Amino acid sequence: MSRKELVFRIGGAAGDGSASTAESLAKICTRSGLYAFTYTSYQSVIRGGHSWVQVRASEEPLLSQGERPQVLIALNQPTADIHAPQVREGGAIIFDSDSIKLDGLRIAEDVRRIGFPLSRVAREFSNNALMKNTVALGAAVRLFDMDLATVESAFATVWGRKKREIVDANVKAASAGYKHVDEDGGSLNLGMRYTGKARLLITGNQAIALGALAAGCKFLAQYPMTPASSIMHWMADHAPAHGVVVKQVEDELAAINMAIGAGFAGVRAMTATSGGGFSLMVEGLGQGGMVEAPVVAILCQRSGPSTGLPTKTEQGDLNLALGAGQGDWPRAILAPRNTDECFRLTAEAFNLAEVYQTPIIVMSDLYLSEGYRTVEGFDFNVPIIRGLLAADGGERRERYLRYKLTDSGVSPRALPGQEGFQFDAGTDEHDEKGELISDVLAGIPEWIEIRRQMMDKRMKKLDGLLRDTKGPELWGPPSADLTLISWGSTQGPLREAILDLQEADGISVNSLEFAHLFPFHAQETAEILGKAKKTLAVEGNFTGQFSRLLTAETSIKPDHFLGKYDGEPFYSSEIAAKVREVLG
Amino acid sequence: MSDGRTIELQEYKSEIKVTWCPGCGDFAVLNGLQKALQALQLKPWNIVIVSGIGCSSNIPHFLSTYGFHSIHGRAVPVASGIKLANPELTVIAAGGDGDGYGIGVGHFIHAMRRNLDITYIVMNNQIYGLTTGQASPTSEKEMKTKSTPEGVIENPVNPLALALASGATYIARGFSGDAKGLADLFAKGIQHKGFALIDVLSPCVTYNKINTYDWFRTRAYALEKDGHNPADFHAAWTRATEWPNLDQKRDRIGIGVIYERTDIPTYEDLEPALRKGPLVRQPLGLENPEELLEEFR
Numbered sequence: 001m002s003r004k005e006l007v008f009r010i011g012g013a014a015g016d017g018s019a020s021t022a023e024s025l026a027k028i029c030t031r032s033g034l035y036a037f038t039y040t041s042y043q044s045v046i047r048g049g050h051s052w053v054q055v056r057a058s059e060e061p062l063l064s065q066g067e068r069p070q071v072l073i074a075l076n077q078p079t080a081d082i083h084a085p086q087v088r089e090g091g092a093i094i095f096d097s098d099s100i101k102l103d104g105l106r107i108a109e110d111v112r113r114i115g116f117p118l119s120r121v122a123r124e125f126s127n128n129a130l131m132k133n134t135v136a137l138g139a140a141v142r143l144f145d146m147d148l149a150t151v152e153s154a155f156a157t158v159w160g161r162k163k164r165e166i167v168d169a170n171v172k173a174a175s176a177g178y179k180h181v182d183e184d185g186g187s188l189n190l191g192m193r194y195t196g197k198a199r200l201l202i203t204g205n206q207a208i209a210l211g212a213l214a215a216g217c218k219f220l221a222q223y224p225m226t227p228a229s230s231i232m233h234w235m236a237d238h239a240p241a242h243g244v245v246v247k248q249v250e251d252e253l254a255a256i257n258m259a260i261g262a263g264f265a266g267v268r269a270m271t272a273t274s275g276g277g278f279s280l281m282v283e284g285l286g287q288g289g290m291v292e293a294p295v296v297a298i299l300c301q302r303s304g305p306s307t308g309l310p311t312k313t314e315q316g317d318l319n320l321a322l323g324a325g326q327g328d329w330p331r332a333i334l335a336p337r338n339t340d341e342c343f344r345l346t347a348e349a350f351n352l353a354e355v356y357q358t359p360i361i362v363m364s365d366l367y368l369s370e371g372y373r374t375v376e377g378f379d380f381n382v383p384i385i386r387g388l389l390a391a392d393g394g395e396r397r398e399r400y401l402r403y404k405l406t407d408s409g410v411s412p413r414a415l416p417g418q419e420g421f422q423f424d425a426g427t428d429e430h431d432e433k434g435e436l437i438s439d440v441l442a443g444i445p446e447w448i449e450i451r452r453q454m455m456d457k458r459m460k461k462l463d464g465l466l467r468d469t470k471g472p473e474l475w476g477p478p479s480a481d482l483t484l485i486s487w488g489s490t491q492g493p494l495r496e497a498i499l500d501l502q503e504a505d506g507i508s509v510n511s512l513e514f515a516h517l518f519p520f521h522a523q524e525t526a527e528i529l530g531k532a533k534k535t536l537a538v539e540g541n542f543t544g545q546f547s548r549l550l551t552a553e554t555s556i557k558p559d560h561f562l563g564k565y566d567g568e569p570f571y572s573s574e575i576a577a578k579v580r581e582v583l584g
Numbered sequence: 585m586s587d588g589r590t591i592e593l594q595e596y597k598s599e600i601k602v603t604w605c606p607g608c609g610d611f612a613v614l615n616g617l618q619k620a621l622q623a624l625q626l627k628p629w630n631i632v633i634v635s636g637i638g639c640s641s642n643i644p645h646f647l648s649t650y651g652f653h654s655i656h657g658r659a660v661p662v663a664s665g666i667k668l669a670n671p672e673l674t675v676i677a678a679g680g681d682g683d684g685y686g687i688g689v690g691h692f693i694h695a696m697r698r699n700l701d702i703t704y705i706v707m708n709n710q711i712y713g714l715t716t717g718q719a720s721p722t723s724e725k726e727m728k729t730k731s732t733p734e735g736v737i738e739n740p741v742n743p744l745a746l747a748l749a750s751g752a753t754y755i756a757r758g759f760s761g762d763a764k765g766l767a768d769l770f771a772k773g774i775q776h777k778g779f780a781l782i783d784v785l786s787p788c789v790t791y792n793k794i795n796t797y798d799w800f801r802t803r804a805y806a807l808e809k810d811g812h813n814p815a816d817f818h819a820a821w822t823r824a825t826e827w828p829n830l831d832q833k834r835d836r837i838g839i840g841v842i843y844e845r846t847d848i849p850t851y852e853d854l855e856p857a858l859r860k861g862p863l864v865r866q867p868l869g870l871e872n873p874e875e876l877l878e879e880f881r
Contacts, residue, residue: 030881031881157878157879157881198881200877200880200881201880201881202880206880210873210876213869213870213873213876214869214870214873215868215869216868216869218669218857218863218864218866218868219665219668219669219863221665238876239857240856240857241856242870243857243860243863243866243867244857244863245668245669245855245857245858245863246857247668249661249694250690250691250693250694251690253657253658253661253690253691254658254661254664254690254691254694257654257655257658257661257662257665257691258661258662258664258665258668259665260662260665261634261652261661261662261663261664261665261666261667261668261669262665262666262668262669262863263665264652264662264665264666265632265665265666265669265670265673265864266669266670266864267669267670267863267864268868269665269669283655284655284658287654287655287658291652291654377877378873378877380869380870380873382869384868384869415864416629416630416632416650416666416670416673417629417630417670417672417673417864418629419627419629420629421629422628422629422648422649422650422651423650423651424644424645424650424651424652424653425651425652425653425654426645426651426653427637427653427654427655428653434651435600435645436642436645436653439603439642440603
């Protein structure tokens with residue numbers, strides 16, 4: 001890729017502080033006026049192993065984590081062994097010369113070897129062993145020609161709440177690293193312009209949490225599970241001050257059932273989990289569909305099956321979301337394509353849940369949920385649409401039917417505490433009042449008809465959900481040699497591949513991107529794909545779960561499939577390679 | 585009804601025909617609950633009864649309150665969500681022994697340690713009724729059921745001991761053969777601030793031919809008359825473990841309040857988000873979102 005960028009990588013053992021050092025750099029980049037994009041490759045271990053973080057930054061908005069780094073900080077020997085050979089020509093490797101050797105490694109030409117005693121230098125400022133990272137960070141800042149003042153202000157926000165001494169010690173340590181590079185070759189001269197324009201650096205999960213707050217979420221029940229936990233962490237820190245109950249509960253069964261209870265009682269409620277926890281929630285979700293209670297379930301996917309790769313990404317849970325719960329019940333499935341949509345689609349989900357009185361599923365994945373991205377900001381002017389309520393008038397208490405048959409399938413909702421509107425919410429099949437027909441009425445001709453009517457009523461909501469959600473977006477040239485099909489977070493690397501192919505090879509490719517997966521916008525999709533010359537579906541799973549949905553809904557089968565299930569996110573280069581192969 | 589006049593017993597009853605087997609212990613629970621609600625003069629629209637699945641879990645339909653007939657084993661978390669959303673409601677969870685002590689036992693324990701202000705009524709008949717007679721978590725050792733033709737070889741759950749160990753602050757045992765006593769235990773449990781468990785020995789006349797009304801009558805005694813002090817934890821433990829226990833002693837079954845603590849704050853009292861009032865009445869959305877963005881700059 002020819003666009004101006006800086007790519008930085010730091011690696012070490014878990015517990016070495018790679019992640020926080022990288023986060024600091026991403027913040028420094030953002031404060032300098034760049035757009036940052038991070039990817040953290042870590043393992044399911046608290047100490048030891050090998051983890052690394054990549055930070056990519058550019059003057060233009062970024063679409064992916066980038067590829068080979070210009071600057072590597074190796075915090076231990078394995079990091080040097082694994083990553084030093086990937087450093088680009090003209091780049092630099094920063095390492096502690098007391099403990100790490102680069103001898104014998106295949107390193108590109110012109111790569112500067114910036115070895116100095118990081119730990120010994122750091123000890124002058126603090127006894128904290130992680131201070132050596134800050135020395136290295138200061139060195140990287142000098143290589144990238146960034147301002148030390150920005151480093152100081154970034155540290156002040158990161159540690160501001162703690163002690164001033166910590167900020168001061170870190171600034172001194174960074175300055176030492178900075179000075180070392182100043183005297184040892186100076187900047188890499190990457191030619192970046194630092195405008196200092198203010199933007200935000202945020203993860204997908206933080207954007208989801210913010211979107212929930214903006215939409216009036218009042219209740220979160222969750223059980224810890226990577227990569228969904230940081231939603232709970234952020235909410236626990238911030239939400240109670242805004243009148244939100246945030247509750248870590250005993251399991252995901254409790255999480256979904258508590259959220260449904262809260263939704264039934266009249267507050268906007270949500271839960272968040274990953275595939276394993278979502279598997280436990282399926283019966284509860286079906287209950288939400290049956291009693292017509294609003295709830296939002298965030299599903300942050302990671303590599304399955306079973307415990308799978310807990311710290312790695314995948315888009316393998318679409319079948320699970322589509323099929324959650326016994327029988328048929330109406331649901332919508334939304335899949336944000338980027339951080340901004342994490343915010344917007346979460347907020348939208350709360351409206352859909354209350355307007356249609358049914359569970360709404362928002363699907364992210366580790367790549368999107370945990371990665372930091374620089375965004376311009378968020379539009380907090382979120383409409384709050386609470387749907388049909390018995391309290392809004394027009395409903396007479398003597399004749400109130402909670403599950404009244406209507407054209408839309410939506411019936412006015414009464415909330416406990418409302419005088420005269422008492423009803424029973426039942427998970428057994430029930431009549432318009434909510435009374436069971438399963439016990440002594442099922443199978444009797446008149447009641448067979450009522451069962452059919454109640455099913456029809458609930459499932460009619462899918463028509464409204466289809467009407468109220470957006471169809472897929474065709475991005476790129478309207479007519480192209482190849483149309484890529486994707487959903488959710490694959491958007492970024494895929495768009496970058498398209499831009500690269502256009503620039504480097506003059507190949508014309510566009511993409512059909514789905515953020516609203518279900519109910520499926522079949523007509524629009526068929527119209528667009530009917531005009532496509534050739535199609536390639538790109539999904540982060542083995543079987544092509546979305547492709548199968550597409551085929552089931554439109555009878556169109558993508559011509560080619562690129563599935564990724566190795567735990568790693570898509571790189572634009574591998575998508576581009578597949579496109580070249582397909583177009584032969 | 586809202587004008588301060590006395591609410592009649594009839595007003596707590598629904599028009600739905602009760603479908604339990606004639607003689608089922610759950611009738612006494614239903615009647616006792618209606619009487620307790622009337623005695624407390626609670627407004628039916630401010631009450632939510634949440635059940636799970638099983639014969640006894642049909643109970644919300646037979647009352648004129650709000651009801652949530654949820655899924656198997658999940659009455660307690662659904663009730664917890666309702667209570668946290670609107671602590672002004674009287675929330676009563678109800679169901680059977682399979683629902684609460686089997687499939688839902690995890691929630692049971694955690695709700696007690698939270699001390700949410702919820703009343704939980706378990707209609708304990710020591711058998712699975714709706715699925716036609718399999719062993720339940722409280723079935724006694726050696727009991728023959730459809731799933732244990734050679735007799736149960738597991739020890740039964742002791743719900744009262746479990747509640748004591750888990751931090752419930754009101755623990756009582758009722759008996760469907762003592763309808764008046766039930767109404768009293770329910771009323772006290774509902775008034776209690778904190779998690780109240782009332783385990784009701786509620787005979788299944790169809791599938792449990794061992795633990796019958798007569799079986800209980802020959803063993804039951806009133807805790808209060810026997811001088812039990814519900815404030816004494818160790819005495820409560822002794823009473824709770826008179827039956828069931830590993831020695832399979834079953835000659836004395838205490839009925840009444842086993843344990844009560846009134847000085848433990850409820851979960852709602854401690855929850856910071858509820859300080860401004862019930863969630864259902866708090867404004868939606870963010871007043872000053874820019875403040876939240878500071879940390880991302």
